[in-house]
Amino acid sequence: MEQNIREFPAFKVNGFIMLAVVGAIVLIGGWFAWSSVQGAEVLLARSLKVTDFVGDDTVVEFVAWLVATLVLIVIPSLSGFFSVEPNQAVVLVLFGKYVGTVRESGFWWTNPFASQQKISLRVRNFNSKIIKVNDAEGSPIEIAAVVVWKVFDSAKSKFAVNDYEEFVAIQSETAIRALAIRYPYDSPEDTGKLSLRGIPDEIAQDLQRELQARLEITGVEVIEARISHLAYAPEIAQMMLRRQQAKALIDARRQIVEGAVGMVSEALNRLSHEQMINLDDERKASMINNLLVVLTSEQTAQPVINTGTLYN
Numbered sequence: 001m002e003q004n005i006r007e008f009p010a011f012k013v014n015g016f017i018m019l020a021v022v023g024a025i026v027l028i029g030g031w032f033a034w035s036s037v038q039g040a041e042v043l044l045a046r047s048l049k050v051t052d053f054v055g056d057d058t059v060v061e062f063v064a065w066l067v068a069t070l071v072l073i074v075i076p077s078l079s080g081f082f083s084v085e086p087n088q089a090v091v092l093v094l095f096g097k098y099v100g101t102v103r104e105s106g107f108w109w110t111n112p113f114a115s116q117q118k119i120s121l122r123v124r125n126f127n128s129k130i131i132k133v134n135d136a137e138g139s140p141i142e143i144a145a146v147v148v149w150k151v152f153d154s155a156k157s158k159f160a161v162n163d164y165e166e167f168v169a170i171q172s173e174t175a176i177r178a179l180a181i182r183y184p185y186d187s188p189e190d191t192g193k194l195s196l197r198g199i200p201d202e203i204a205q206d207l208q209r210e211l212q213a214r215l216e217i218t219g220v221e222v223i224e225a226r227i228s229h230l231a232y233a234p235e236i237a238q239m240m241l242r243r244q245q246a247k248a249l250i251d252a253r254r255q256i257v258e259g260a261v262g263m264v265s266e267a268l269n270r271l272s273h274e275q276m277i278n279l280d281d282e283r284k285a286s287m288i289n290n291l292l293v294v295l296t297s298e299q300t301a302q303p304v305i306n307t308g309t310l311y312n
Contacts, residue, residue, distance in 0.1 A: 007155040010092045010100025015081050015107035022077050080112035087121045089154040101154045119154045126172055130229055133177050137184045140233035147172045153219030164218045171214040179207050264288050
């Protein structure tokens with residue numbers, strides 16, 4: 001049953017009104033005490049003996065009013081005053097039982113015997129440490145995330161776990177590890193496979209959903225969760241860098257070849273369409289070969305101009 005504790009409003013009274021009430025009680029008690037003193041003036045003028053003073057009914061009444069006003073009313077009521085700042089909650093516990101939460105900012109008064117424990121409702125950041133973990137393909141990677149969160153249920157945060165801030169830190173790192181092992185660090189674009197680097201927005205939403213499910217018991221709302229650091233582990237970073245460079249070189253070569261083939265095809269089509277020259281298959285093959293060499297060469301090709309033969 002204790003696990004189902006939820007926040008609800010606590011009993012409270014405006015602190016300035018109660019301050020006026022306590023002040024009025026002090027004045028009334030002082031007035032009765034003063035009346036008792038006036039009745040005891042004759043005794044004090046006649047004799048200053050302590051035994052006579054204590055034995056007089058008027059003086060006993062004066063002491064009784066003073067003790068009742070200060071000890072039984074004024075002093076206990078002072079502990080019931082408290083203030084609430086903006087974006088802050090005060091959890092009230094009376095004799096071990098949760099009796100409500102005060103969220104409204106201002107100066108308040110409540111049961112003076114209830115203990116008051118303040119909890120911040122402000123938005124907070126948790127920046128996780130860089131964690132080393134294996135991704136879905138078994139490659140060691142380094143990953144870290146930033147989690148933006150706040151308390152939405154002060155009762156759960158106070159009573160569901162021992163330390164909700166430590167709980168947020170531990171569960172955040174656990175969720176980051178669980179996320180990293182479900183996706184590869186990177187994947188080829190043509191495969192359509194999801195990866196940590198390829199879909200950052202979807203990964204952030206997935207991390208937020210998992211964190212919210214883990215932290216629901218603590219009354220914490222996850223506003224945003226996003227990966228802040230993602231890299232291969234140092235022992236394979238150089239190898240992966242070379243693989244990425246090779247992949248980039250292959251992609252660049254593929255694009256160059258595709259462009260060159262398109263240009264050659266366009267040149268042949270225009271020559272054929274405009275009937276500028278008739279080429280047989282052998283000369284077409286030679287032309288295609290020369291154009292592809294010129295277009296795909298890494299260095300500038302040096303043309304050889306054929307001006308014809310010496311003898312016709």
